Amino acid sequence: MNPLRFSPPLILAAAVAFLAAGPVLAGPEPAPAATHFLITDFGAVAGGSILNSSAIQKAIDQASAAGGGVVEIPRGTFLSGSIFLKPGTELTLDEGAVLLGSNKIEDYPKLPTRIEGHFEPWRMALVNAQNLDRVRIAGKGRLDGNGILFWAAFWQRRKENPQCTNLEVERPRLMFIDRCRDVRISDLTLQNSGFWNLHLYRCRDVAIEGLGIFAPTTGPILGPSTDGMDIDSCQDVTVRRCRISVNDDNIALKGSKGPLADHDADSPPVENILIEDCEFGDGNGMVTCGSEATLIRHVTVRNCRITGKTNLVCLKLRPDTPQDYEDITIDGIRLSGGAGRLLQVAPWRQFFNLDGHAAPTQRISHLTIRNVTGAFRSFGTLRGNPGDTLGDITLENVDVQLAEPRLALGQTENLVFKNVRVNGAPYPVPPATP
Numbered sequence: 001m002n003p004l005r006f007s008p009p010l011i012l013a014a015a016v017a018f019l020a021a022g023p024v025l026a027g028p029e030p031a032p033a034a035t036h037f038l039i040t041d042f043g044a045v046a047g048g049s050i051l052n053s054s055a056i057q058k059a060i061d062q063a064s065a066a067g068g069g070v071v072e073i074p075r076g077t078f079l080s081g082s083i084f085l086k087p088g089t090e091l092t093l094d095e096g097a098v099l100l101g102s103n104k105i106e107d108y109p110k111l112p113t114r115i116e117g118h119f120e121p122w123r124m125a126l127v128n129a130q131n132l133d134r135v136r137i138a139g140k141g142r143l144d145g146n147g148i149l150f151w152a153a154f155w156q157r158r159k160e161n162p163q164c165t166n167l168e169v170e171r172p173r174l175m176f177i178d179r180c181r182d183v184r185i186s187d188l189t190l191q192n193s194g195f196w197n198l199h200l201y202r203c204r205d206v207a208i209e210g211l212g213i214f215a216p217t218t219g220p221i222l223g224p225s226t227d228g229m230d231i232d233s234c235q236d237v238t239v240r241r242c243r244i245s246v247n248d249d250n251i252a253l254k255g256s257k258g259p260l261a262d263h264d265a266d267s268p269p270v271e272n273i274l275i276e277d278c279e280f281g282d283g284n285g286m287v288t289c290g291s292e293a294t295l296i297r298h299v300t301v302r303n304c305r306i307t308g309k310t311n312l313v314c315l316k317l318r319p320d321t322p323q324d325y326e327d328i329t330i331d332g333i334r335l336s337g338g339a340g341r342l343l344q345v346a347p348w349r350q351f352f353n354l355d356g357h358a359a360p361t362q363r364i365s366h367l368t369i370r371n372v373t374g375a376f377r378s379f380g381t382l383r384g385n386p387g388d389t390l391g392d393i394t395l396e397n398v399d400v401q402l403a404e405p406r407l408a409l410g411q412t413e414n415l416v417f418k419n420v421r422v423n424g425a426p427y428p429v430p431p432a433t434p
Contacts, residue, residue, distance in 0.1 A: 035063075036070050036072050037059045037070065037072065038059075039055060039072065039074070042055045046077055047079075048100050051080065052079055056083050057084065060083060060084070060089050063086070063089045064089050068087070068090075069089065069090070071090065071092070073139075073141060074094050075094055075095065075096035078097070078099055079102060080100065080107075081101070081108050082125065082126060082127075083126070083128065084124075085127070085132065085137075086132075087132060090136035091127065091137045091139075092139045093138075093140070093142065093188060094141055095140035096141065097139065097140075097141030098142045099142070099144070100144050101146045101193075103146050103149045108126075110123055114202075114266075116166065116257075117254065117256045117258075122170070123171070123172045124172065124173075124176065125174060126145060126173070126174050128175075128176050128177075129178065129180055129183075130176075130178040130180070131178065133182060134182045135177060135183040135184065135185070136185075137184075139188060143188060143191070145172070145190075145191070145193035145197075147192045147215075148192070148221055150169070150170075150171040150172070150195070151221050151222065151224060153171075154171065172195060173193060173195045173196045173197070173198075173199050174190050174194075174196070174198065175197065176199045176201070177200045178201050178202070181204050182205050183205065183206040184207050185209075187209070187210040188212075190212070191212075191213070191215065192215060193215060195226070196225065196227045197213050197228050197246065198211075199229075200231050200234050201232045201233060201234070202232070202266075204235045206236065207240070208229070208240070208242065210242065211243075211244075213229070213243070213244045215246040215247050217281075217283075217309070225247075227248045227250075228242075229242075229244070229250075230254050231273060232255065232292075233256075235270070235272050237272070237273050237274070238275075239274070239275045239276075240274075240275075240277055244278065244280055244283065245280070245281025246282065247282070247283070248283065249285050250280050250286050251288070253270045253288070253289045253296050253299065254291065254292045254293055255270060255295065255296070257320070257321045258353070259320055259360055261292075262295070262360075269294070270295070271295075271297045273298070273299045273300070275287065275300070275302075276301070276302045276304065277304065278304045280304065280307070281307055281308035281337075282310055283308070284310065284314060285310060285311045285313065285344065286301065286313065287299070287301055287328075288316065289315050289325055289328075290317060290323060291348070291350075293323055294323060295324045296326070296328070297324070297326040297328075299328045300331070301329070301330045302329075304333050304334075305333070305336065306335050306337050308337045308339065308340075309340055311340045311342075311344040311380065312333060312340060312342045313342075313367075315344070315346075315364060315367075317345070317347050317362045318348055318349070318352055319359055320352035321352075321360060321362075322361065322362070323360075323362040324363045325363070325365070325367070327365070329368045329370075330368070330369045331370050333372045334372075335372065335374030336374050341377065341380030342380050342398075342400070342402075343380035343381060343407070344381060345380075345383065345384075346382075347383075362384060363389045364391070365391055366393075367393045367394070368394045369396070369398065370395070371397045372398045373398075373400065374400060375400065375401040375402075376403075378402055378403065378404035379422070380407065383408060384411070390412045390413065392414050393414070393415050393416070394415075394416045395416070396418040397418070398427075399419075399420075401422075402423060405422045405423060405427070406430075408433060409429075409432050411432055415429055417429050
């Protein structure tokens with residue numbers, strides 16, 4: 001288990017009502033013994049020194065050819081490069097099992113794939129599922145990306161060129177679920193990914209439950225761009241009972257980018273997202289929108305806890321991308337980390353490019369934050385680019401202790417504070433500042 005600090009999981013009486021409101025994820029149904037495909041029966045060897053990609057893939061391929069079955073990784077450490085789930089297959093990691101990612105980039109095929117809002121040849125993930133109607137990945141074991149050499153290579157490149165992009169140094173994701181329906185991922189630990197941990201692209205009907213996702217946030221070598229989850233152009237996604245502490249966005253909602261992004265057929269809206277009963281340690285944002293995003297709507301985050309250095313909500317407003325964030329509700333959050341911002345809503349200009357087009361505008365509409373208690377570092381920032389529309393934003397029943405209570409406020413429409421208290425005193429809507 002990751003050494004990062006976490007208190008016991010948050011348990012509230014109200015969780016009963018919350019659970020009744022969303023889909024309840026059950027683990028994969030037990031399969032008869034004949035449908036289990038143990039990877040060691042196909043030549044996989046534990047120990048962490050022999051590459052097992054071919055043996056594991058052979059087990060997956062035979063399970064699919066037999067009409068389906070559970071591919072089982074038993075207790076032990078199994079070194080592997082990319083593996084690809086096939087129709088009818090499930091992947092289970094037993095307690096004590098570790099699927100250890102190779103630290104040689106050539107063990108991850110370079111194929112056309114979705115990355116940072118577009119398609120290009122890029123290294124595939126350790127575990128991949130593409131164009132499947134049913135995906136089941138579960139167990140008490142671990143996926144370990146073994147990413148320290150990839151991190152070191154990136155930081156060396158950043159030292160040589162401080163303006164280098166995330167994609168200048170090839171790094172594999174830990175898990176990539178691509179254009180799949182009926183996805184269930186449960187109970188695993190994901191750690192030390194070379195790049196993003198769990199990337200979902202154009203998936204629908206997804207339930208993620210009970211994951212622990214970790215990357216180093218202190219120490220001599222940090223894990224760059226180790227997002228916990230990237231929910232990219234997906235619909236109908238539930239994330240429940242997860243613990244995430246990483247060195248970038250905890251949960252990022254993503255789409256496309258650029259001045260014509262709203263015409264990108266590869267990036268349908270991110271919508272109908274439920275995140276509940278989760279715990280967040282370090283990161284850039286409990287929920288982040290906007291590194292690549294166009295239309296994000298109908299998002300609910302409820303009954304969660306922040307214990308580390310992450311922001312409550314991070315909405316990036318790219319001046320080169322038309323963006324619309326609509327109907328986002330954050331309800332029932334307890335703060336005990338004392339190190340983040342309530343609001344990080346601001347222009348974000350990293351690597352932006354208008355490519356000769358006129359600057360588009362961004363809109364935030366119906367953002368509600370309510371029932372928030374505890375201690376945090378600062379109120380934060382709420383402002384857009386010139387011409388952006390920020391409106392119908394409500395903070396309600398917020399009672400917090402803040403070391404830096406000032407809110408840096410730009411132009412907003414219909415900003416409402418209801419029963420907002422900071423450091424024991426009522427906190428009215430402050431005046432806008434230049």
